[in-house]
Amino acid sequence: GPSEMRGMTIINGRSTSHQTWSYELEPRRAGSFTIGAATVVADGQTISTKPLPIKILPARTKPNVNLPPGTADNIFIAGELSSNNVWSGEQVTWRIRLYTQLSIEGADLIELPDFQGFYAKEKRRFDTRIQYQTIKGKKYAVKTLHEEALFPQETGEIVIGAAKVKVGIEQPGTFGAFLGPKPVMLQTQPLPLKVKPLPSPPPDNFSGGVGQYDWALHTDRDSVSTDDALTLTVSIRGNGDAKRFALPQLVVPAGLEVFDPKIKEEEEYENGEEIVHSKVLEYIILPKEPGEYAIAPMLVYFDSDSNRYRTLLADSLALLLVTAGK
Numbered sequence: 001g002p003s004e005m006r007g008m009t010i011i012n013g014r015s016t017s018h019q020t021w022s023y024e025l026e027p028r029r030a031g032s033f034t035i036g037a038a039t040v041v042a043d044g045q046t047i048s049t050k051p052l053p054i055k056i057l058p059a060r061t062k063p064n065v066n067l068p069p070g071t072a073d074n075i076f077i078a079g080e081l082s083s084n085n086v087w088s089g090e091q092v093t094w095r096i097r098l099y100t101q102l103s104i105e106g107a108d109l110i111e112l113p114d115f116q117g118f119y120a121k122e123k124r125r126f127d128t129r130i131q132y133q134t135i136k137g138k139k140y141a142v143k144t145l146h147e148e149a150l151f152p153q154e155t156g157e158i159v160i161g162a163a164k165v166k167v168g169i170e171q172p173g174t175f176g177a178f179l180g181p182k183p184v185m186l187q188t189q190p191l192p193l194k195v196k197p198l199p200s201p202p203p204d205n206f207s208g209g210v211g212q213y214d215w216a217l218h219t220d221r222d223s224v225s226t227d228d229a230l231t232l233t234v235s236i237r238g239n240g241d242a243k244r245f246a247l248p249q250l251v252v253p254a255g256l257e258v259f260d261p262k263i264k265e266e267e268e269y270e271n272g273e274e275i276v277h278s279k280v281l282e283y284i285i286l287p288k289e290p291g292e293y294a295i296a297p298m299l300v301y302f303d304s305d306s307n308r309y310r311t312l313l314a315d316s317l318a319l320l321l322v323t324a325g326k
Contacts, residue, residue, distance in 0.1 A: 026132075027056040074101040074138075077145070077165050079188035087196050088155050089210035089241045090304045091274055095126070095147045096163050096188060099133070099140040103170040105181040109146055113161035117154045119243055123147040125270045149275040151241035152195040160191045198302055203309055208246050209301035213238035217297065217314045224287055227325030232283040232317075234261070236299065242268055242277035250297050255289035255322070287322040294319055 001023035008017045025035075035052040075098075082093040098107060126147040133142050145165060152158060168181030198210070207213075213236065220231045238245070252258045265280035285295070299312040 030056045030058045077186045079191045085194045091239050092150050096145045098143050105168040107167045111164040117158040119151040121149045155195045155197040158193050163188045203300050206300050208244040209238050209240040211240040211304050213301045222318050223321040225323045225325035226287050230285040234281040237278040239274050239276050248299050250283050253293050257286040259284045290322050290324045
């Protein structure tokens with residue numbers, strides 16, 4: 001920078017001009033810093049901004065860029081992982097990124113790996129904005145071309161195969177526009193991923209969910225008679241492998257009877273960063289004997305952040321009062 005922008009607005013016959021200077025900053029290390037004051041002289045008056053504190057955090061994951069052979073490469077693609085070391089069943093994002101110092105016209109995905117050893121789900125919502133990255137002293141324009149959510153089904157080292165992309169490189173000179181873009185085939189390097197087995201033995205009521213999960217529960221009433229039925233609705237959301245997730249089994253005290261849950265709603269969607277699956281379950285509970293009962297469902301999953309099994313409890317549910325029916 002700086003890049004400069006000028007403009008004018010007119011409101012109720014009064015005109016106001018504005019001028020903006022923009023700078024792009026690239027942090028070299030993590031820490032707390034202060035960007036000093038900027039000073040502008042306008043109509044003979046000196047005005048200044050306030051110093052701007054900023055905190056730079058360490059990168060969550062280091063980009064795993066598999067560079068092609070050679071040092072003179074001015075355009076290439078690379079397969080990258082959001083994490084190089086995950087748990088079995090944990091979601092990881094694999095993406096194809098284009099690195100270029102050349103002007104290109106279009107990029108077509110020709111071939112993807114077979115993703116053997118994974119449950120794979122193509123992502124439709126991801127950041128396609130151009131960014132800039134310096135590698136070995138060279139500055140590249142970088143764009144994400146494709147993203148895939150992967151859920152490893154095996155443990156050990158799994159190698160993700162190569163992908164192929166065809167790009168059109170704009171030709172320089174007077175005849176470049178006449179000749180059209182030059183087609184070039186690019187290929188990623190195979191990429192290994194280390195998959196750890198979950199700690200053994202898992203809890204008896206482990207749902208199979210790996211990642212982050214939450215839930216919400218509510219009943220349609222707090223008191224019933226032995227002639228009535230109670231409906232418990234459970235809404236579950238998580239970012240683990242939906243195919244390995246088992247519905248939680250509800251254990252109720254003696255005096256109550258519960259039926260297997262019905263799936264009222266089921267959805268898998270993207271939130272811009274990852275794929276999330278959600279379910280809405282409905283449990284029907286029949287009271288057999290009068291009394292006061294505590295319904296205490298629980299959801300057990302493996303928390304990939306804390307590396308341990310966690311149990312979600314239903315603390316919000318009130319005691320159920322059952323009265324004698326006719």
